[in-house]
Amino acid sequence: MSNQTMVGDVVVPVGTPVRPAALVTESLWKSYRVGARDVHALRGVDLRVGRGDFVAIMGPSGCGKSTLLHTLGGLQSPSSGSVLVDGEDLAGLSDSGRTELRRERIGFVFQRFNLFPTLTVEGNLKLAERICLGRKDAAVGASRRLELLTMLGLSSKLHHKPMELSGGEQQRVALARALVHEPAILLADEPTGNLDSENTDNVLSMLARVHRELGQTIVLITHDIEVAEAAERVVLMRDGAVVD
């Protein structure tokens, strides 16, 4: 009798405690019409990410990593299959429904930081609070903001604009902004792609700390094995499909 079992795409020893699913995809397809032919960016992806998991999705450029991340985050709808975020199927949601889901349960971190250049660090975080928490939870947002900025070593940079910060600092601000509303899932798209090795290590250690101390579910996309090794689990993709 086998002493291993499958949980989603993962083979685990029998008896391993299985966390409740934060994110599940089943037979996920995403196709684009390019001229007269269909291009399949995702080909039946099955993936399970438990609550509190830190998963890296790795693969070469063009393998569908970013498409998968955008679909997981509801930025685009799948062509077929399902994406369950905390049990809710994105495929059944309208555009505004997916926007609401992002607002409540998803945090994004991008390769290019994507901070608002005209706003200070505090302004960038306040904007996220305003979008995600509204005005009624301003006090909650302010306390969470301070907690995050302290944890990420940014409390002295509150009134700086993004251009006055290093790349690593900008990405930590982006991380704080993505977490300010306590999302169920943090989706990071090549978060160290624009950073030197020192800042890469710094951001990865911050991600690890957020995962460890806040129990944050993280899905990170990278093509760099060293970055992927920061995660608990690595999922390999090739040609739009999960291969390992």
Added chain:
Amino acid sequence: MDNMVLANVLARPMRSASSVVGIALGVVLILVTVGLARGMLLSSGEREGNLRAELLFLPPSGFGAGVSTSPLTLPVAYATALADMPGVAKTTPVARYVRSGARGIGFELIEGIEIEPGATASYPELTDMSLASGRWPTGRNDLLVDVQRSQDPETALGASVELLGETFTVVGVYEPEVGARMKIPLNTMQDLLGAADRASWILIKTEEDASVATVAEAIESKFSGNQIVFSRDIPGLWAQGIPSLEVFLNVVVGLSVVISTLTIFLALYTAITERTREIGILKAMGGSKRFIVSVIETEALVLSVLGVGLGVAAAVAIKWVVMAQTSLVVQFEWQWLGAAASMAILGGTLGALYPALKAAHQDPVEALSYE
């Protein structure tokens, strides 16, 4: 800076400034044009209202003659006949001519009046007009001006003024303001216009114990076909004297809305294209369409309100310069100030609507990959 709208406004100061100036232009257009039109009409109306005469007797062409250049048509003989009517205390004929205004702006009225009593009362006698300085006209080319006109060096006491192809000399300054600001002898005007023994209308002062309405009815009955106007109605008649004025003012308001709309549309349309990536970020963060529209509309509102403030300030400055340098009267009314502000803000928010909706409907993935 932690306010996105203000940060966006300040991020492109030249673009924001040009938008504010564009909005201000619309506000100035409304306030100054309407203020000029209203000011001139009301000022003229008020001066006519200062007449001590209760009634005006006019030819059938009506009060429109007040702002026309048509020749004098009413026989002066009516003045004598009217003076003999029961309840009539005094009458005096008045001739009126219109010429282009000082420095070529607007128009200006000149009256021919009886200086000395003759068969009828004189104009000064009937209207209680008195001399503030100088003397009454005695010669053919003597000219009287009111106090405001005398403050202009070109028409000050002793100055030479070209009127109807002849040179006149300002010999006296009268008060209070009544009728046209410049007055010459009636005979001179009749001669220069080729209308001997003719006037534009007759001023009628009723006896103190007479009923003005009864006197008017009697005159109307005896001289049917001509017109009787109560002097208390004159300010309103002036406003009606230019029937297309309201249409013109509505066109000005419409133009100002178009200017405001286009200004904000162009500014925000380019801004939205520039901020495509930022809009993608807002969408990734969960910003709803309503939120994105509200951010852009708020920016338009801020620019519009600043434009209204600048426009009002500029209009006040223009009013000051115009009234100091010309004889024109600019009068601002709260009603039109409100209309100008509303139109500017309406135009601004309308102009922002398409860019805002375009931004709200952008595909987030495409917006995030925008270079």
